[in-house]
Amino acid sequence: MTDTPDQPAAPSFRGDMTVELVKHSAADTDVLWAARVSTGGEKSLEELHKDPQRSKGLINYLMRDRHGSPFEHNSMTFFISAPLFVFREFHRHRVGWSYNEESGRYRELQPVFYTPAPTRKLVQQGRPGKYEFVEGTPEQHELTSSAMQESYRQAYETYQRLLAGGVAREVARAVLPVGLYSSMYATCNARSLMHFLGLRTQHEQAKVPSFPQREIEMVGELMEEQWSKLMPLTYEAFNANGRVAP
Numbered sequence: 001m002t003d004t005p006d007q008p009a010a011p012s013f014r015g016d017m018t019v020e021l022v023k024h025s026a027a028d029t030d031v032l033w034a035a036r037v038s039t040g041g042e043k044s045l046e047e048l049h050k051d052p053q054r055s056k057g058l059i060n061y062l063m064r065d066r067h068g069s070p071f072e073h074n075s076m077t078f079f080i081s082a083p084l085f086v087f088r089e090f091h092r093h094r095v096g097w098s099y100n101e102e103s104g105r106y107r108e109l110q111p112v113f114y115t116p117a118p119t120r121k122l123v124q125q126g127r128p129g130k131y132e133f134v135e136g137t138p139e140q141h142e143l144t145s146s147a148m149q150e151s152y153r154q155a156y157e158t159y160q161r162l163l164a165g166g167v168a169r170e171v172a173r174a175v176l177p178v179g180l181y182s183s184m185y186a187t188c189n190a191r192s193l194m195h196f197l198g199l200r201t202q203h204e205q206a207k208v209p210s211f212p213q214r215e216i217e218m219v220g221e222l223m224e225e226q227w228s229k230l231m232p233l234t235y236e237a238f239n240a241n242g243r244v245a246p
């Protein structure tokens, strides 16, 4: 009996991002003992198990006066699935971040592609730095989905044709578009996450508004949701002080 070769997977399309918190060591008390070593030395270790609520004011003071280093003694690792164009922006964040991403050299890339959800505002107005996005018409949404899908299918077929012709994965992948989903681990600390959120999300409490691409903002919002539960006092102080990383 001969084996039938695996059929390539059929392309699939999605408009969401996923963020899973896979590992963490992060709490408001981490900020407190790190800050208290300044004045308490070895006595700061007593802060390790104290109720952080009693020291809410200290966290707020550190955030307000931008004493940033006490916010670095913690760690969060996220597993993120998002299109390549999101990761391209993400990897610009160099400080306090570690990344590992799936490889297009060592594995055959799976045909999962981005098409905007119906809630994604489609039409851009204004000028660079002052863009405003407004809803698209049903026809624009239909055009976007169908044209993207057609283009993705064609690109993936070409990728498969190159692989079937014996071309190396690292060469064949050149035909795949930036709407292809990838996955990565991203590890950060509260300080580097706050810097990311200040730039990659829009928020009514932001003292310095930013205008990020919606898709990276979706990733940021999911990370923010997870982090806010781990370090509620730090999160509150971040918002209260205009969402500027200390």
Ligand SMILES: Cc1cc2nc3c(=O)[nH]c(=O)nc-3n(C[C@H](O)[C@H](O)[C@H](O)COP(=O)(O)OP(=O)(O)OC[C@H]3O[C@@H](n4cnc5c(N)ncnc54)[C@H](O)[C@@H]3O)c2cc1C
Pocket: 092, 093, 094, 095, 096, 195, 199, 200, 210, 211, 212, 213
């Ligand atoms: C809305 C928006 C639009 C953007 N548009 C573009 C664009 O059109 N083109 C483009 O190329 N990029 C663009 N970017 C990316 C942007 O320029 C930054 O690369 C990205 O936001 C990462 O910010 P960062 O350098 O502050 O972060 P990190 O790399 O994490 O650095 C954190 C901080 O460390 C310090 N730091 C890091 N490296 C250095 C260094 N070499 N020297 C001195 N200080 C350093 C800085 O204080 C910096 O803020 C855009 C970003 C946003 C949010």
